[in-house]
Amino acid sequence: MAYSRHPRKPVAPKAPPSPFVEVTILFRDTLQKPIEGLSVLVKAGKGAPQAPEWKLGQDSADPPAANPASAPDGASAPAPDASAPLVDNRTEVVTDASGYAVTIQNAARNQPVDIGVKNRRGKYAWKATVTPKKDVSAFTIVSPEYHLEATTKLTPKDELEQDLDLPVVREGEIMTIERLVHDFGPFIGWSQKVTEQGQVKKDFPTKKKEVTEDQKTHNKTTQITIEHHYKVVDTGKPRTIVLNVLGSRLNFPNPALFSEDQYKSMATQLDVEVAAIKAIVMQECSGIPFEENGLPKIRYERHLFYRALKLRYEAQEAGADKAAHKKGVKRKGTPFANPYPQYPELCFPEGGGYGSDGLHQYEKLTRAAALDFDLAIQACSWGGFQILASAYASCGCATSFEFANKFMSGSEEQAQIFVLFMRNVKPDATVALRTHDWDGVASGYNGAYWQDTNPDYAKNLGLFYEKFK
Known part of the structure; x- marks a missing residue:
C-alpha cells in the first residue's frame, strides 16, 4: 500500500555569516595574570584590504549575535555599515589593570590584525598577528619566556617592551650563513604565544506560564510563552598558537627545487x-x-661537533709534542675532555637528541x-x-x-x-x-x-x- 507523503515545508535559506566580527585583545603573563600599562598598537595586518572604520569599545550589555538569523524573534541583528568610507584601520591604546587593550566591534572576518607593543625606544615592535574567524573572539597575548638580552629576570611588561629590531630579508635575497647567524641568530627560537578564546551568543530560553480566568464561566486557561535570553558563552577549550618571530621567509633560493x-x-x-x-x-x-x-x-x-673538537685538539697536541721533541724537551700532554659539558644538546660524544x-x-x-x-x-x-x-x-x-x-x-x-x-x-x-x-x-x-x-x-x-x- 502506498502512503501519501506530506509535502515538506520550505526551509528558509541559511543567512550568510556577517562579514564583521567582534575581537578583544588582552595581555597576560605566563601565570595568566594581567599586564598593565603596555602601550599597544593594533592595526590591519599585511595584505588586509581597507575596511570601514573600526568601532571600538566594549559593549557587554548587547553583544553581537553569533549569526544574524539567531537574533531574538528571528529578526536580523543590525550589521555595521559596510558602505562607510574605507580606511587603513589602526588604533593606539594602553592596557588597563585587567590587561585589557581594546575591543573592535566590527573587525573584518578572516582578515589579519597586527599587534605591536611600544618598546623602550618609543617604537612599536611586532608581537603577534591574529586572524578573527568566529563571531566573537578574545585573543590573549602571553608574555614570552625567552629573554633576549636579560641579565636579570625581566617582568612580563619588560619582556614585551624589549627592543625587537628584527632584520629584514628583501624579496629575492640570497641568505648567507654569516648574516643568518650574526643578524638573525639572536631571534631564532624566540617565540610568542597567542591564546584564542572563541565565544558565541547563545539563547537560554525560559518558559513562562500565564493563567487567565474567564469571569463568567470561571474557566481557567493556561498560556505558555517563551522568553529569549541571550548570553555570550565560551565555545570550548582555548586554542594556543605559538608564533615564531622568524616564521616568515628568510631566504629566496633560486631555484628552490631540483629540475x-x-x-x-x-x-x-x-x-x-x-x-x-x-x-x-x-x-x-x-x-x-x-x-x-x-x-x-x-x-x-652533536656528536660530530664533539668529534671535530676532539680531532682538532689531538692535532694541536701532536703538533706541540713534535715541537717539544725538536727542542729536546719532554712534554706531558693531557687527554681530551669535553670543553662544553654544560651544553649536552650541542656537544656530546654520543649521537641522538x-x-x-x-x-x-x-x-x-x-x-x-x-x-x-x-x-x-x-x-x-x-x-x-x-x-x-x-x-x-x-x-x-x-x-x-x-x-x-x-x-x-x-x-x-x-x-x-x-x-x-x-x-x-x-x-x-x-x-x-x-x-x-x-x-x-x-x-x-x-x-x-x-x-x-x-x-x-x-x-x-x-x-x-x-x-x-
Whole structure:
C-alpha cells in the first residue's frame, strides 16, 4: 500500500555569516595574570584590504549575535555599515589593570590584525598577528619566556617592551650563513604565544506560564510563552598558537627545487639512472631540499661537533709534542675532555637528541656557532642530499662557510656539490647506485652502521627507485 507523503515545508535559506566580527585583545603573563600599562598598537595586518572604520569599545550589555538569523524573534541583528568610507584601520591604546587593550566591534572576518607593543625606544615592535574567524573572539597575548638580552629576570611588561629590531630579508635575497647567524641568530627560537578564546551568543530560553480566568464561566486557561535570553558563552577549550618571530621567509633560493634537467645532468655525470638519484633525494629530504622559509634543510649532530673538537685538539697536541721533541724537551700532554659539558644538546660524544626539524635545527646551529662557528657548520648535514659540511674541501669549497652558502643559494649549487661528493668521497656508493645495490648504497652513503640508525634505508631506496624509473 502506498502512503501519501506530506509535502515538506520550505526551509528558509541559511543567512550568510556577517562579514564583521567582534575581537578583544588582552595581555597576560605566563601565570595568566594581567599586564598593565603596555602601550599597544593594533592595526590591519599585511595584505588586509581597507575596511570601514573600526568601532571600538566594549559593549557587554548587547553583544553581537553569533549569526544574524539567531537574533531574538528571528529578526536580523543590525550589521555595521559596510558602505562607510574605507580606511587603513589602526588604533593606539594602553592596557588597563585587567590587561585589557581594546575591543573592535566590527573587525573584518578572516582578515589579519597586527599587534605591536611600544618598546623602550618609543617604537612599536611586532608581537603577534591574529586572524578573527568566529563571531566573537578574545585573543590573549602571553608574555614570552625567552629573554633576549636579560641579565636579570625581566617582568612580563619588560619582556614585551624589549627592543625587537628584527632584520629584514628583501624579496629575492640570497641568505648567507654569516648574516643568518650574526643578524638573525639572536631571534631564532624566540617565540610568542597567542591564546584564542572563541565565544558565541547563545539563547537560554525560559518558559513562562500565564493563567487567565474567564469571569463568567470561571474557566481557567493556561498560556505558555517563551522568553529569549541571550548570553555570550565560551565555545570550548582555548586554542594556543605559538608564533615564531622568524616564521616568515628568510631566504629566496633560486631555484628552490631540483629540475628534470638537473637530475639528468647529475645522472649523466655519474653514469647512473635519474630514478636512482631521485631515490636518494626522496630518502634524504622527502624530495624538497629547502624549508618553507627558504633555508636549506639541515640536521645538527652533536656528536660530530664533539668529534671535530676532539680531532682538532689531538692535532694541536701532536703538533706541540713534535715541537717539544725538536727542542729536546719532554712534554706531558693531557687527554681530551669535553670543553662544553654544560651544553649536552650541542656537544656530546654520543649521537641522538636531534629534536624537531626546521628552524629548531638552525637554533642549535646558531648556539653552537657561538662556541665554534666553523665546526658548527661542519656538524650539520645540508640540503637535498644531506651532505656533511665536513667534506667541504672534497666538494670544491675552500671553507665550510663557502659550502653552506652554496647550499643557501639554490638547487643548482647543491647538485654540483653532490656530483663532486659522490666522485671524491663516496665512490663505492656511486658504483652501488649504478648497479641498484641498495644495501651497498646505504652502507657507502649512510655509513657502515646504517642498519642501527635507519634499518629501512636500503628498502626505501629500492621502493623509491621503482616509483621513479
